[in-house]
Amino acid sequence: MAATTKAAQEALRLAEDDPDRALALAAAVVRQARAEGDPGAAAVAERAWGLAAFHREDLDTAMRHLRRAITLGRSAGSATLAAEARMTLAFALNQRGRPRQALREIDVAIEHLGRVEGARARAQRGAILHQLGRLDEALACYRAALPVLRRANDLLWIQRVVLNRGVLHGQRYEFAAAESDLSEAARLCERLDLGLSLGYVHANLGYVHGLRGDVPVALDFFHRAQERIGALHAQLGPLLTDRSELLLSVRLLPEAREAAEQAVAEFEREGRRLALPEVRLLLARVAFLEGDHPAAERQARLAVREFDRQQRREWAALARLIVVRSELAGERRPRVSLRRVEGVVDAVARSHWPVAAIDGRLLVARLALERGRLPEASAQLERASRPRATGPALLRARAWYATALARLTAGNARGAARALRAGMAVLDEHGAALGATDLRAYAAGHRAELSELGLRVAFQDGRPRAILEWAELGRASHLRQRPVRPPDDAALAADLAQLRATVIEIDKARPRRPPAGLLQRQVALERRIRDHSRFGRGEPGPATARHLAVRELGADLGDRALLEYVRYDGDLYAVTVVGGRLRLHRLGPVARVRDLVDRIPFGLRRLARRSGTVAGRSGALALVRHAARGLDDALLAPLTEVGDRAIVIVPTAPLHAVPWSILPSCAGRPLSVTPSAALWQVASHRAARTRGG
Template identity: 50%
Template sequence: MLSGMNPTAALDQALEALRRADVDAGRAVPVAERAKRQADAEGDDAAASIAERAWGRALLQCGNVDSAISHLRDSVEFAEKSGSPALAGETRIPLAAALLQRGEPHEALRNIDDAVASLTGAGHARARAQRADILHQIGRLTEAHTEYESAISLLRDGGDLLNLQRALVNRGILHTERYVFPAAEADLEEARELAGRLGRKLATAIIDENLGFLETVRGDVPAALARLGRAEQAIGELGGQLGPVFSDQAELLLSVGARGEAADAAQRAVLAFERDQRHLLVPAARLLLTQAAVLGRDWTTALDQARQAHRDFVAQQRAEWAALAQLGVLRAQLALGHDTPISGEDAETMVATLSSAGWPAAALEAHLAAARLAGSRAEAKRSRFHLHRAGAVDRRGPAALRARGWYARALLAWEDGNAQATDRAVRAGLRILDEHAASLGATDLRAHSAAHRSELSELGLRLALRSGEPARVFEWAERGRAGRLAHRPVRPPDDPELAALLAELRATVREIDQPGRAAPDLRHRQSLLERRIRDRARLYPGVPGQPPATPVKVADLDLGDRALIEFARADGALHALSLVGGRLRLRALGAADDDVAELVARLAFALRRLAHRTGSAQSRAAALTLLQRTAEVLDRTLFGLLPEIGDRPLVLVPTGSLHSVPWSVLPSCSGRPVTVSPSATLWHAAAERRDAVLGTVAVAAGPGLAGAHDEAQAVAALHGVAPLAGEAATVEAVLKAVGTADTLHLAAHGRLAVDQPLFSDLRLHDGPLVVHDLERLDRVPRTVVLASCDSGRSVVCTGDELLGLSATFMGSGTVHLIASVVPVPDAETRPLMVEFHRGLARGAAPAAALADAQKSLRGNGLEALVAAAGFGCFGAGH
């Protein structure tokens, strides 16, 4: 019973509705509606106010913000009619929360200030807690912290456990944002204990979500994944709002550089917040979309999203958040080379606002952007000031923040012309990021995390190029590429849950492949299974303290009569390092990276046209002409300035789009042994293995390819073994062969899953063999031949990190890999593979055996040309 109020039927019903609004919001609305009718009948304004408050709180819990605000405002009117400021103040607390959700923070502050002034005791404490949350949400963190301290003390003294739990959660989030991790964890764990004691299951799940956010910011990715996964499931089952979970997932994925998944999660957050009418949170989710675009260097999208977020924040009168969006706009404009309208004074205001807000990472990025802006305007003194401030970051913070601080110090040394200091700072930043990457067990997370080291490694390469010393350029070209492949993924092979999920995925895909069975529900099941497999595989931590791969020294490369060519990109231009006869040479190729990418795309287009037999003779002739002319242009671009290679066998280390080149079609590569490696360091490690190439041989053929069975029979006959074919070619049987054979030949449908490369697959009798299957093995064959479309092509991440079937085999220990980077015709592959294996049987090195096989098919028609052209030798090659 409320003090000073006489019991009536209407009041009893209103109080019951208010109780239900917190514990069973969906069923509280009809109770509140009945209480309101009873209050109207009795003319009881106080009861009507409580009924309207219960109605509004229930609607707010269910996500109907606009209707909730309408009922809560009615509640305030009835309270004022009843002459009770305290009753009005109690309603203004949830009204302020609803207005905040709708994106009206200053109206929310006005209402909560009225509530603070009109309430005493427990109501006053609750109002202070709500005021702290509003200040927190609009970015006034210092004021919010002070208010939380007072409110939590009052709530403890008053024994209000429910609102104490809520306030502790919010203060824990604020501590997380300010990187005060012990205090954040203490608040959240205490809140979790209170929620459990109060029987608040949804609140417990939401606290788990916030603990996941804490682990994200602290840098423990597997722990964050586990927390957020459990929270999403529990909140979904309890009917809670998932927008905040999606937002936290986007933050987590951004922290490891998984920009595509992060953008998807951020977009889901935007849609969820809009659906739940939580308009205050929409622009913050757009900033996550901005960050994902920045990681992908999609500056146009970054600019669009940041501008939209800025407009929303300005409309909501949230100055701190508007400054954060302005930072996104400025970074995109600077990257695009646009004339930015922001003045130096406005930039200083932005920096000051973000620094005082208490967001360390945002403040650092603001200093970096302001320094770049000043540099573009020849304001050297101002640029140095901001770089110095950015470099003064707390060195006890998260890895990404500390690394950015070293990047700022490197830029400052670069501007000073101090090469040694620049080099030291770049190496220090990279060391921090590489140590953090070692904590990640999953291959894809480690590969994507290289995005955070790109600016540092690029600065190191630019510094080396400025020196003009080939050896230094070689070292930094190596430091900037494929370092993650040097460490095998952490995958306990006896994980029964992962094995069961993979088996269920195979069964589902096989059912989809049946005629007339590709139903939407099966596709949905496949998508859910893939996500569960991905999330499960990411839970395993890496090996703490694992040292990063050390780039091979030029003097340690034993090339024999081979020539090594390593390509590198800097500032949009392509460079080549050639190592021939112990001499390392550096040359600028005079080619823009984008132009080379266009030539590579034309080659792939022409080969795809030729691989399909449905085109007219005229179109195929045009495709052949395009192939030949493009190959000549690309050949001149890449090798025209490298006469020293002569006719030597080649070891090629590509970069960017060059990873997808069908090298055998280039005149300088045609007919000679060519092997391709993600890095010279990996080539050196593979070449150091001196065991025999062939050893025990296993051969398998997948279904659906007319020529695969014949090819497998012919290859198996050469080595005197029986092939796995038909019903015998199951995933289990092939994986057993992969785990025991020294040489594996597999003819099957291959697919590179560009969006989820660890689900790239080879189709077998009972379904797909995916990358996740391979990563569970203790060993792989020394030599692998994948007679499959696109099996040699990889998804190229930032830093030339590779994901896909071929990358997995090489990263897991395969020394020689023969695979195709384009689709290949089925039947015409058989002669190439037979000739290749004959060469292996004679003792030829894989690269030489492939070159000889490709030469033997010359003059056998377009189909033979296309079948031979797509295949390359990856790894050691000799």
């Protein structure tokens, strides 16, 4: 009998760390204990069986075996065994959505347990309260249980408590305390050889470091967690979802998509139907941002069906918007009904997705304008522009974009330009705050839209200076660095971490209307971060974020000439700055230049071959020379004011691949190539200070 009891205890030890092995062992022990007439060993084995089933998310099986464990504990005359089984049953009941019954069970268990066992039950009570969001009460339970467990050197339960408390500290933005507890939990897992538990600890450490903005460290912990959890065939879906969202937040789209695809596959394999459509929606969003609109539409349609089956109308509305956006981005655009899109957007607005609602109204407005339905477009733009004065920064920036489009539609180009600059100013002022989790995934795209519309307004106006300024703002949008480490300034880092956590809380509260206090906290944190960055010790933004100082540009260039190439409406243009004067040149279709650019690498590769024939090399050389002359005629010959000056070239796609030095007009001429004039200006100022100092 002693051997059977020992085997039952081993099954209980394995239940949390290796559920598959625990199930097999527990079943064997139950059979043996019944044969031996040992209800005590059977009670422990049934509890192990129930706990292992719980960790495999088979709650029906878990509760059935835990109730058997309670009955067997009573049959053995052991109030302790019955109470310990009741303690585990309470946690399963809470997972099933029966919190009141769970708390009743745990309170009964505490009454029948001794000092150490009672501490374990209090820790379990804390875990139940924790899941219910009653964080203060949960923390009090953890604090009451932990000293008793430490005095008893109950390492397994100490590990469980510090893990749970670490997660709780993270939810309360107490990141140093969270790291301390989770690090202790990791050490205990290694000491106790708890591989699966260590995987969960690493997953939580990754989540906390993600909140702190330390993306490389977070990804390292996620990787370690995935290796351990995957090796034990436990649930990887939630971890892969967190990984995808973190990668999306720093715009690593291929990696984010791979993680989202893996998460969908895991949730499908695990049969976790409730969580599946949200992860599928994440995959659809990433695919859309990658430009794979058919895949985005396919995943979003599946998500719509799954949300509809679950009667989650608000989430289904959001998924339908991605379906519509994907259709309109593809070949079926002419067949999409305006009334249908309006209905989808109205449903999104009713479901409390404010940024998505603005984007949807912009979509309807553009579609209405294409189809000549100006009143409907104007009505949608007016509604989308309302939040421009109050609320979170990203919402205000989108509203300013809608305002600009409304003014441009009404023929007020100057008013549109003012609105676009106001929207850009919001994004610039809150640049540090928009590094927060989900926000930074979209801020760059919104900045690019503002600059593209600004460039359109500038071309309609025809002033070279405005075209240069908006072209530079567009370049800054693409070159802007996304921070992957928290700033050195501790106060700024803490505020950013709190903002990330607040944004996550708001997202979790949707699609219900988030509590006003959360939204107020988000706005207050954004303002505090803005002010800290502006007046405090916050670190300056990257050089690419600087706006071009056009008035200083002539003096900065000296005897040099600036050539900034710009694409607009299928044509290539050049803005030149020579002797302080700006000029605009239309150079012709982009397609003609692209064809010439594509010939040069082909010819150079043939020239580089050692095995080529003399005739082949001669032909390749002629091809390169012909393309170089053609590019010279297209890109440089029309710019007669440049003369023989040294030149600073700011290319645009497809000119990034041009080997400028082989163009005839560049032979022997000093030249430099830069991604943006603003970046060159910053570098020239820095070089001047170095020479002067």
